Amino acid sequence: MIKVMWLLKRAPHLSLSEFGEWWLNRHAPDIIADQSPFLKRYVIDLRVEDDSALAGRPAAEPEWDGVAEQWFETEADYNAVYGRLDRPTRADTLAHTSAFQRIVVREFEQSLPKVQTS
Numbered sequence: 165m166i167k168v169m170w171l172l173k174r175a176p177h178l179s180l181s182e183f184g185e186w187w188l189n190r191h192a193p194d195i196i197a198d199q200s201p202f203l204k205r206y207v208i209d210l211r212v213e214d215d216s217a218l219a220g221r222p223a224a225e226p227e228w229d230g231v232a233e234q235w236f237e238t239e240a241d242y243n244a245v246y247g248r249l250d251r252p253t254r255a256d257t258l259a260h261t262s263a264f265q266r267i268v269v270r271e272f273e274q275s276l277p278k279v280q281t282s
Contacts, residue, residue, distance in 0.1 A: 166237075166239055166241070166242050167234070167235050167268070169267050170232040171267070172261050173229055174230075183210075192208060198252055202236055202241040204235045209232075
């Protein structure tokens with residue numbers, strides 16, 4: 165299994181809310197349609213305004229506004245999608261982002277200890 169993560173920064177003309185609306189309701193359905201049947205799983209993680217009292221809040225705005233996680237069964241499946249020159253979603257991505265970067269990862273899921281409750 166190949167897992168690819170795309171880090172995206174919204175275009176300057178978009179608020180976080182507008183960026184999320186575009187990505188979830190317009191771009192994601194196009195990605196799914198364009199990359200089927202090769203795309204096996206697709207998860208979008210959108211940044212939210214961090215004005216809470218959560219510990220560890222960064223002093224500056226984060227570099228990225230969201231992450232797309234994509235799973236492909238094989239490298240050939242990934243290349244069948246991203247090796248094409250006629251990718252209709254590319255222009256849409258460029259119009260709505262100011263930067264994006266890809267990293268290929270391998271997941272290592274860790275088991276958590278069971279918590280005893282009384």
